[in-house]
Amino acid sequence: xxxxxxxxxxxxxxxxxxxxxxxxxxxxxxxxxxxxxxxxxxxxxxxxxxxxxxxxxxxxxxxxxxxxx
Numbered sequence: 001x002x003x004x005x006x007x008x009x010x011x012x013x014x015x016x017x018x019x020x021x022x023x024x025x026x027x028x029x030x031x032x033x034x035x036x037x038x039x040x041x042x043x044x045x046x047x048x049x050x051x052x053x054x055x056x057x058x059x060x061x062x063x064x065x066x067x068x069x
Contacts (some may be wrong), residue, residue, distance in 0.1 A: 019033045019034060019037070
């Protein structure tokens with residue numbers, strides 16, 4: 001995997017600010033806005049992860065504090 005997965009371009013920073021703005025207006029998390037946005041894309045509605053895939057993705061997850069807030 002590439003060492004840097006997120007490029008801090010002006011466009012990306014604008015998108016992050018807009019996601020935050022929508023989240024605040026709707027009193028939901030930025031993650032919820034991001035997921036809803038992803039699910040609004042046609043390709044996303046045709047994909048269903050298996051239980052095994054979900055477990056595989058969640059296995060290494062460790063909750064951590066939110067950064068930058």
